Amino acid sequence: MVELAENQIAEKPEGLQRKVFCANCMHCKLVRIATETQGKYQLRVKCDAGKWRKKLGEEKLHKYFTVARRSIDLCESYVSMGSEREFLKDLKKTLPIRDEEYTY
Numbered sequence: 001m002v003e004l005a006e007n008q009i010a011e012k013p014e015g016l017q018r019k020v021f022c023a024n025c026m027h028c029k030l031v032r033i034a035t036e037t038q039g040k041y042q043l044r045v046k047c048d049a050g051k052w053r054k055k056l057g058e059e060k061l062h063k064y065f066t067v068a069r070r071s072i073d074l075c076e077s078y079v080s081m082g083s084e085r086e087f088l089k090d091l092k093k094t095l096p097i098r099d100e101e102y103t104y
């Protein structure tokens with residue numbers, strides 16, 4: 001994740017002035033994480049470009065139901081999957097409202 005200083009924001013190149021939503025990026029991947037209950041899993045999203053990191057550098061995963069909220073001001077690895085507005089609108093209709101547990 002790129003953090004921009006106040007004076008850098010004005011220098012962002014044309015076309016990168018607004019934030020991007022990670023859910024509409026090809027690098028945002030849905031993964032299954034096994035829970036402690038046998039045969040059950042939960043859904044998480046990861047950035048396969050390696051941009052989501054915890055403070056100590058480990059990879060950070062986010063709960064799937066929060067994916068529509070993941071955004072970044074500027075990302076050099078962003079690869080759009082198409083119309084962001086329509087995609088996010090449809091996604092929000094299908095997202096679970098909480099962290100669900102699923103059966104394999």
Ligand code: SF4
Pocket residue numbers: 001020021022023025026027028046047048049050051052072075076077078079
């Ligand atoms: S590459 Fe950038 S825009 Fe794409 S999912 Fe990762 S952090 Fe988000």
